[in-house]
Amino acid sequence: MNRQKSFENEQSTLYLVPTPIGNLSEMSPRAVEVLNSVDVIACEDTRTSGTLLKHFDIHAKLIACHNFNEENSAKGILSLLEEGKNVALISDAGYPLINDPGQRVVSDVTEHGFNVVPVSGPSAFLNALVASGLVAQPFLFVGFLPQGNGDRKKKLMEYRDYPMTMIFYEAPHRIDRMLRTCLEVLGDRKCTLARELTKKHEEFIRGTISEVLSIVDEIRGEMVIVVEGKQESEQDRPQQEDILSMVNARIQEGMSTKDAIRSVAQAAGLSKNEVYDLVVSQKQ
Secondary structure (H helix, E strand, C coil): CCCCCCCCCCCCEEEECCECCCCHHHCCHHHHHHHHHCCEEEECCHHHHHHHHHHCCCCCEEEECCCCCHHHHHHHHHHHHHCCCCEEECCCCECCCCCCCCHHHHHHHHHCCCEEEECCCCCHHHHHHHHCCCCCCCEEEEEECCCCHHHHHHHHHHHCCCCCEEEEEECHHHHHHHHHHHHHHHCCCEEEEEECCCCCCCEEEEEEHHHHHCCHHHCCCCEEEEECCCCHHHCCCCCHHHHHHHHHHHHHCCCCHHHHHHHHHHHHCCCHHHHHHHHHHHHC
16 A cells, blocks of 8 residues: 655655646646756657746756657656656646556556655646536546547447446547547437637537537547437447347357348347447457
8 A cells, every 4th residue: 555645755756747738828836836846847748848848937857758768767757756856747738647648657656655746737628528518427538549440449339338428539630530430339429529628719519429520621620529428318229238149149040140230230220330340349
């Protein structure tokens, strides 16, 4: 067990400091204070962070910590902490670790008994969630889905029956494919697409997946997609296990896999693609 009383010990500290997701005025006084107080700042991109720190007149030493060097970065940060130095970890925007580097660093630092202290600040997915108009809790933050079509479908199948609101990140050049997969796997649920959060062109597009999909060619910028969870009205929809059992039963009766899928799709009120994807995922 590791019991940390953050401000009642003399251990070196790793601070997790969120940075603005767009509007620089959202940098908190405490974040500036912490960044000015530490010996070293570990960041995702030294050029991007250098510009931010210059704006706030912060002059601590910068070191890189990104996905490609996180193992070595963790060792380097541990060495600094062992020397009695305090370190801050920041990302290009928002919180470290949230779709950004830092997980290995925090795990190693806590394992070695040093303090890990979070500083409150901006979060794109929380901004999108609370303004989405959808149920704010419980929620599931997913982040980016896999880029490959098959892997993306497979991952969404895991979440299809979850009752909680789901939150995704997506890049502009992939948003069309991502929403089409959501429509195919989840059905035409309510959703909100939030883009350019805290910036001049901030926009919330609230509707159904198909409605948002119809205009995605018009929009650009960094995007957060909030999708409602499975509703009670969907409870009559057959569960994955039931669908697979129905398919397997028909195959055992002598049907081909193709005919079994078609038969079950008709009986369950589903598309053939939905049933086919379930059968394929079962075999993987």
